[in-house]
Amino acid sequence: MELAQIITERVCRVTGGAKVALHEPSFKGNEWAYVKECIDTGWVSSVGSFVDRFEHDLAEATGAKHAVVVSNGTSGLQVALQISGVEPGDEVIIPALSFVATANAVKHCGAQPHFADSDHATLGLSVPALADYLPSVVERRDGASVNRHTGRRIAAIVPMHTFGHPVDMPALMVLANRFGIAVVEDAAESLGSLIDGRHTGTHGLCAMLSFNGNKIVTTGGGGAIITDDAQLARRAKHLTTTAKQPHKWAFFHDEVAYNYRMPNLNAALGCAQLEQLEGFVAAKRELAQRYAHAFSDVAGVSFFLERPGTRANYWLQTLILEREFADQRDAILAHTNEAGQMTRPVWELLTQLPMYTGCPAMETPMARDLSLRIVNLPSSPQLVTGAV
Numbered sequence: 134m135e136l137a138q139i140i141t142e143r144v145c146r147v148t149g150g151a152k153v154a155l156h157e158p159s160f161k162g163n164e165w166a167y168v169k170e171c172i173d174t175g176w177v178s179s180v181g182s183f184v185d186r187f188e189h190d191l192a193e194a195t196g197a198k199h200a201v202v203v204s205n206g207t208s209g210l211q212v213a214l215q216i217s218g219v220e221p222g223d224e225v226i227i228p229a230l231s232f233v234a235t236a237n238a239v240k241h242c243g244a245q246p247h248f249a250d251s252d253h254a255t256l257g258l259s260v261p262a263l264a265d266y267l268p269s270v271v272e273r274r275d276g277a278s279v280n281r282h283t284g285r286r287i288a289a290i291v292p293m294h295t296f297g298h299p300v301d302m303p304a305l306m307v308l309a310n311r312f313g314i315a316v317v318e319d320a321a322e323s324l325g326s327l328i329d330g331r332h333t334g335t336h337g338l339c340a341m342l343s344f345n346g347n348k349i350v351t352t353g354g355g356g357a358i359i360t361d362d363a364q365l366a367r368r369a370k371h372l373t374t375t376a377k378q379p380h381k382w383a384f385f386h387d388e389v390a391y392n393y394r395m396p397n398l399n400a401a402l403g404c405a406q407l408e409q410l411e412g413f414v415a416a417k418r419e420l421a422q423r424y425a426h427a428f429s430d431v432a433g434v435s436f437f438l439e440r441p442g443t444r445a446n447y448w449l450q451t452l453i454l455e456r457e458f459a460d461q462r463d464a465i466l467a468h469t470n471e472a473g474q475m476t477r478p479v480w481e482l483l484t485q486l487p488m489y490t491g492c493p494a495m496e497t498p499m500a501r502d503l504s505l506r507i508v509n510l511p512s513s514p515q516l517v518t519g520a521v
């Protein structure tokens with residue numbers, strides 16, 4: 134049998150074989166009740182009790198001291214970078230293998246992405262590769278780390294926890310601190326993922342979470358900035374809410390800022406979703422075990438499992454093709470999708486997109502290699518809890 138056929142058969146064995154999407158939201162908790170409460174009370178827009186409650190619940194769920202909810206993850210990352218000191222003309226190190234929003238947020242700050250390689254062990258930013266590279270490119274000037282080739286300051290590093298698998302944050306923090314570079318985590322995909330029991334997004338200075346419709350918890354669209362630093366949190370709130378000085382009635386705004394608020398309606402959905410986070414994580418972890426078992430005797434592929442010491446949320450389930458089978462990826466994608474099993478390749482490398490060619494970059498052989506060999510499998514928690 135062809136590999137594509139075998140893979141389709143094994144995916145169907147796990148999903149039950151009916152037509153399934155890559156990732157669908159699950160609304161079986163208090164979603165209706167909380168959203169209805171917004172409509173019944175008229176509090177649907179940019180202020181309301183669910184906004185405060187969602188921020189409180191997010192801080193509790195992640196162990197961060199503060200959370201500021203925003204209109205989406207991309208705007209959240211932009212502001213997270215800004216409050217961490219990224220200025221126009223700076224460079225920000227990001228993985229070449231990421232969703233385009235990571236690079237766009239850097240650009241929205243007026244800064245330049247500087248692309249880094251990925252790691253086969255984590256699928257995220259390669260800390261060993263970066264440790265080799267930084268000394269060759271960085272020159273210390275007045276306490277800042279400057280790219281000796283471009284003369285631009287390297288103001289931040291953005292690790293991204295791919296599909297919910299954590300980057301080696303303890304090692305990255307040691308490296309970043311050595312060079313005096315701020316770490317801002319793109320934790321868009323990793324709500325519920327832990328490193329040694331500590332939530333992703335709480336190792337760096339601050340982090341962004343996304344609640345887009347395809348993420349593990351959704352508000353329809355939305356995001357958050359989380360941080361332990363009270364001053365940064367205040368600054369994030371101020372910048373994302375038009376920089377209005379608090380007053381009973383006066384409209385005084387003290388800087389050019391944004392309307393990146395999350396409406397109460399969306400926060401209500403978020404509160405209900407967050408109540409079910411541990412259930413979603415448990416279902417996705419069980420789904421991962423089922424896939425791992427189903428693929429254990431299939432030559433040419435391996436199912437990607439969490440590293441020891443981490444808990445992955447398994448946001449998107451990930452199959453890795455062995456190198457000699459990489460040329461079959463498109464046949465596998467075609468065969469599974471034709472059978473109603475929605476699978477997807479990983480993103481094109483950011484260094485290949487027209488607006489990001491020519492940006493500073495280290496060699497990215499591992500990111501390139503991974504980008505050709507990843508196939509994401511149907512990942513909805515309902516595949517385990519039933520009622521698909």
Ligand SMILES: *Cc1c(COP(=O)(O)O)cnc(C)c1O
Nearest residue numbers: 205206207232234235321343345
């Ligand atoms: C989803 C996602 C984002 C941005 O999320 P939006 O809420 O859609 O703006 C950013 N980075 C990564 C890696 C993502 O997966």
